Each structure stands twice: as C-alpha cells, then as structure tokens.
Amino acid sequence: MTHLSSVPSPSLPGTGIYLDHAATSPVCPEAAEAVLRGMNITGNPSSRHAAGDEAKEALESSRAQLAALLDCGFDEVVFTGGGSEADALAVVGTVLAAEHRGAHVITTAIEHSAVLESAAMARELGAEVTVLRPDSRGWIDPDDVRKALRPNTVLVSVMHANNETGVLQPVADIADIAHQAGVLMHTDAVQTAGKVSLTGIGADLVSVSAHKFYGPKGVGALKVASGVRLAPLIRGGSQERGMRAGTENVPGVLGMGAAASAALRHVDDPAFEEHRHTLRVRLLKGLEEAGGIEINGAGAPCVPETLNVSFAGVRGDTLVDILAVYGICVSAGSACHAGSDEPSHVLTAMGIPAERARSSVRFSPGRTTTVPAVEEATARVVEAVARLRALGPADVPQPAHA
Secondary structure: OOOHHHOOOOOOOOOOEEOEOOOOOOOOHHHHHHHHHHHOOOOOOOOOOHHHHHHHHHHHHHHHHHHHHHOOOHHHEEEEOOHHHHHHHHHHHHHHHOOOOOOEEEEEOOOOHHHHHHHHHHHHOOOEEEEEOOOOOOOOOHHHHHHHOOOOEEEEEOOOEOOOOOEEOOHHHHHHHHHHOOOEEEEEOOOOOOOOOOOOOOOOEEEEEHHHOOOOOOOEEEEEOOOOOOOOOOOOOOOHHHOOOOOOOHHHHHHHHHHHHHHHHHHOOHHHHHHHHHHHHHHHHHHHHHOOEEEOOOOOOEOOOOEEEEEOOOOHHHHHHHHHHOOEEOEOOOHHHOOOOOOOHHHHHOOOOHHHHHOEEEEEOOOOOOHHHHHHHHHHHHHHHHHHHHHOHHHOOOOOOO
C-alpha cells in the first residue's frame, strides 16, 4: 500500500483556496461587526428595564432583517440554534401539534440528515413517514408527492436545493399540491438563502442557517407562516412566540441579521448573478481537463455554487485530503458525514453505484472566490487526479484520518 506521504507534491503548495462554502462560509464584515456589537449588549431581551429594552430592540431589528430575506412577516420568524434545530422544529413540531394520532409525513431520500433524522423521530412518536426517491438527476417529481398524499398527511418536507449536488427542487409546485390537499409544506432552504430569491416558493415553514450565508455559526431561523401550529421542542420560557424556550443568542442573532441584509443585496445584484455563473463555467472547464469525470445532478436545475463531480478511478476522500495538504479546501459529500466510508445517501438515492459515489468531490465557490483562484485550484486537481490514477486502484492511498 502506498502511503499518502509518498504521493508527489503539486508544483505550487500552499495555495489557500477555499471552495467549500456549501459546508460553511466565512463571516462577512457586516456580520462580524454586528456580533461584536451584540457582545456589548448587557440585558436579557425578556427583562423589563432599559438594558432589557436595548436587547429586545436589537433582537427585533434582526428579526426584520431575516423577514426580508425569507420574504415573510416580521412575526413569522422564529430564531433557533441552527438549521438542524429549525428542521426538527418544523418536522417534529408539526407532528406533535397534529390533532390526531397516526399523522403522515412525506419527505425525500435526498434530504439533509437533519430532516431525515427528524422524520425518524416523528416515526418514533407514532407518525407514518413516506420517503420519496428522486430521478437519476436528483430531482423530485411533484406528481410523486401528489400520489403519496393521504387523508392523514400533515406535512410535506422537500429541500429547496440539495447540499451535495446543488439540484434545485420544484418547491413552489410541490407547495401548491400540498396546499390543495390542506397539508403544510416545509422546505430546508439552508443551501439557497442568500443565493437565490426565496420569494414565491410557497412553503409554510422555511429553515435557514446563518453560517451558510456569511453569518456566525450556531444560529438559525425558521419561518412559521401565520396560523401554523407547532409544538415546541425546547420548553421552558415563552420566548419566540412560545415555540423555542431559552434566552435568545443576541450576538448571534445580530450577526445573522446583518448577514441576511448583506446577502439580500447580493441576490438582487446582476453582477453577483453573472459572477456565480462565470465561476461555475470556469470550474467545470478546468475539471474536465482531468478526463473521466461525471457531473452528479447533470441535467437538473441547480444553484451555480455547488458542483458535485465523480473522478473515475480515484477515491474522493483521498483526493480531498491531498488537496487539503496544499491549502485547497473541498469536500467529499456532506460535511456532516466527513470521515464515513459509507457512500453518500444522496448519490445512492439517485441510483449512482457505490464506486462512483465514493469517487465524488463537491466544489462550492463563494461570493469572494475569484476566477484565478478557481483556475489555480482546478489545475492542482487535475495534477493530483493524474498522480492518483498512475498509482493504480490497488495503490490508491487512504486518508490518514479514516
């Protein structure tokens, strides 16, 4: 077995190129400044004095900023500890609030694990769960949702864009189908908030996470449409309209609000739209030089920032580790399952064979990524892939941490 250290080095080590924005994004200056401002706010937002009023005012100002990003009412924003908690509150909270036992939930096999695990929890609570499979592109057919509806269906949960492939789902169409049947619609918009407009997607419940749109980690939000009943998962105080007990994370929420406002400005900027598409074109063109690649999700609508590529004859996690040595940051599948030898559940659900799934790498540039950085990174990828293939299948090095 050839060890990782024996693989010849690329010619330009230490490039320091970050292409893993789907895992997390750097904190933008506006958000960093807002977090620091929040650290200097002493009061508890629930306290009835001047210090508490200052904290409450800051909290509600940030709520308005999130409402603008989510295209919803000011009082429809519930702050959470992150996207995963928002997903759990949407899925499990809906089941717990259902007025009858045996509630039915529809979701998909390509959801983030936060939704899939929440669906599993709902099943433990007595709910029935239908998990729909995508087509070979990773796209969910709205008609499959229609066929899966039952008289006891209380929720449909379909993500807005997949975190591994970037494939955009027809959420608005699915929401129309759900609403015609009197069923609530939830979408995990963690990978689209700040990238595409959330106007008109039609979901009653929308999950977002600050660190995916250049805000701080550990804070998220759930849009809860007016009139929707959810049972709280965290109980205690009456914060967040009684849906999420606990003193609010004022610095984090302020950072999230500032990041939301900055992101919304970019979403509406034609120059940003042109830049993100240019980066994808240059990224794909550079990677094609490696030969023997397949784009996972090809043929489906997608967010330009996420490109999932399989390299024939190469372990994706090995390629990720080699590139990391030289400062190029990418990932093999979801960051939430880093280190697992199991093939991606998303790619598996798409019908992609395990060998190809294990050879996949996700590239996700961001707002500040430059074309020269993409070109330099892809050149290093092509070089590393060629060296790994030259070793032969039996000698492909395994990640040191696996």
